[in-house]
Amino acid sequence: MKLQRLFEMRPAELAFRSRQQLAKTVDRFVAPLGLSSPECVFDALDGDAVFHSIALQLEKSDPVIMAAKLQQRFEHIAPFRFFAGTSETGIAAHIASHCHEARQQIIENANAICRDEFEILGYGKLSFGSPVNWQFDAVSGRKITPAHGSRIKYLANEQVGDSKVVWELNRHQWLLDLGQAYQFTGDALYAEAFVRLVRHWMSQNPPGFGMNWTSSLEVAMRMISWCWALLLFRGSAAFAPELFLQMLGWIQAHARYVERNLSRYFSPNTHLTGEALGLFYVGALLPELKGARQWKALGREILLAELDRQVHPDGVYFEQSTRYQYYTVEMYLHFIILSERNGVAVPKSVKTRLARMLDFLIQVRRPDGTVPQIGDADGGWLLPLVRREPGDYRGLFATAAVLLNNSQFAWAAGDMAAETWWLLGWGTFEGNPQADLLMKPERSIPASVALRCFPEGGYVIMRNGWDEHAHHLIFDTGPLGCGLSGGHGHADLLSVQCSAWGENFLVDAGTFCYTADAAWRRYFRSSQAHNTVLVDGRGQAEPNGPFSWHGKPSARLLSCTSKPGFCLAEAEHEAWGSPADPLVHRRRVLFVDSRYWLIIDDLSGQADHRIDLRYQFAAMPVGIQEDGWVRAHGNRSALLLKAFSNVPLATTVAKGQLVPLGGWISPNYGHRVPAPAVTFSAEAALPLRIVTLLFPLANSAAAAPLLTPIIEDGSLTGVTFASGKRETIYIGDHEISIEPKN
DSSP: OHHHHHHHOOHHHHHHHHHHHHHHHHHHHHGGGGOSOOOOOBOOOTTOHHHHHHHHHHHHSOHHHHHHHHHHHHHHHGGGTSOGGGTSTTHHHHHHHHOHHHHHHHHHHHHHHHTTEEEEGGGEEEEOTTTTOTTBOTTTOOBOOOOBGGGOOTTOHHHHSOHHHHHHHHTTTHHHHHHHHHHHHOOHHHHHHHHHHHHHHHHHOOTTBSGGGSOHHHHHHHHHHHHHHHHHTTTOTTSOHHHHHHHHHHHHHHHHHHHHTOOSSSOTTHHHHHHHHHHHHHHHHOTTBTTHHHHHHHHHHHHHHHHHHHBOTTSOBTTOOHHHHHHHHHHHHHHHHHHHHTTOOOOHHHHHHHHHHHHHHHHHOOTTSOOOOOSOOOSOOSOOSSOOOTTOOHHHHHHHHHHHTOHHHHHHHOSOOHHHHHHHOSGGGTTOHHHHHHHOGGGGOOOOOSEEEETTTTEEEEESOSSTTOOEEEEEOSBSSOSSOOTTOOSOTTOEEEEETTEEEEOOOOOOOSSSOHHHHHHHTSGGGSSSEEETTBOSOEESSTTOEEOOOBOEEEEEEEETTEEEEEEEEOTTOOSSSOOEEEEEEEEETTTEEEEEEEEEOSSEEEEEEEEEBOSSOEEEOTTSOEEEEOSSOEEEEEEEESSOOEEEEESSEETTEESEEEEETTEEEEOOEEEEEEEEESSEEEEEEEEEESSTTSOOOEEEEEEETTEEEEEEEEESEEEEEEEOSSOEEEEEEO
């Protein structure tokens, strides 16, 4: 397979990978000779005589004295290059007074960090030993054998444990908790913990060696955290000039590593954009470092090129993942803010494309204010200034509202956000109309449209309003991930998610893990864990390792229309098709009078098959009634399901099942809980039609409506429905019509 991939490479990719491999090979022999702290190399800045003088004296005079001068100069000039909130007087007090809960959480996290306990993904606070073992997976208990980074198989669970856990610790994003706690309280305890932990990390992780030099993205993430630490601990007595100068040398080493090992062909997705942002960060904040001008230009070049390549014109991120869409938006918000602070030109098209990405996130945003999981979600953040629940995007919307001057984003944010103050500063809000919108978001509710279609990205959204008691459905009509590996996409073609009366009923099962457990990874990304159809027990695609697939089928959106009394979306795929049996799954989703949904699944083919129609619920009571209805109980409302066909359907419910796996959801990476999954099954010759009614009840104890299937010549051609009023829905192969009767 590797040889085949080699022959498939274009000359540019082959040359790029060859250079990278040669550099790694040389580094394996060179790196052991320089395990001490890397020295910082400066470059002259045009017209900056003060810095030029300091840099020259660093080579000739007492380095401690000159390091102090360099640090003083940095403390004076760097705030003008970085995010406004890190330098404004009184910003911490503003945040503390408006975001008291966030402040308390940050201080609690910082206190735990001082005890060497770290908040890691969905696992909560973990201990990696004291002193910290930076090469240790605290979940599995595996210790990583020291080796050059290029020799460590970081996806091999039996060797390294869950690389995601180790990397999360070594992103050093806990520095943000310590730094903010220091800003809030002025307590030297937090600055001293920062000094202790960073010094220890540098002594244990020489450049190029160990798990923490295996991924360019992780190196870039750590680099970004260190940039923030330089500002957040500015003025601290514990932050000695000698450590400041040492950190500059390490940041330079990080940037050089990233520049040499860009993921242009390995993972040209958020890996590449995250690496580019890291380079831009360092180039903007520390232009005195040798190579900084190149890093800033390179970072900008990559970010501008990748936005068009990775984001569809309708604003959907190409990996079919809401969480990775979040990452991408966050990266570009940071890029724009830093560019404006440093006088770097950014085309208007960047903000336009970014606004479309945020519009999509608003459209999939559920009535309870959370953004649902679609595709992979690894639980991480670009910059967790506030550690929010995975579906809580309010901080992102708040920053975008101010930066892009958009009232709908202000509505989605709901209020001011601490991260927005840190990024933009308090002064940004003075006289800015979005500040008022953020305080009074009810003025900016988006226009109510029952149907929104994102044809390039592959999603259809149906809703009956924007209030907290609305109905909302997401219909997946796109491909299995992006066209590269599909690594972060799930086998969820034609899947739906549904909220009714503001409560989330049908959900995406989530991710749970990447490499920690192959069976669980396989399950959570499979069709079995999504609200779609299986044929003969098979999903739509078979995994090929944790981040690729044997084949990447894609759905096709056939139509998306609104008519008086209903709206309709139709899509299909041929994941199971073969020349001998050209099987096609076509799904139509009908939203009737903005009150209920009818899901029509047509499977065409030429043989007998077992068909399983699955619906995964959130963690809530779900039962099968004697009359055949499935009733899911929310906190106050209910969702009824009933499936019909021209052949008998068996209905089963699985919850927390281990053999085979079934009935699980993962709210966050590393965390799974039992949740009911309903399956309607049939053994039949194709073609076959199954019609499912999704009927929301405001009162969870209310009676089910009367529903009668219409069978003509052995085919299911419609249903008669009575709930308050009587109506008949006629289902043809090409048309659907509704005949209301009082």
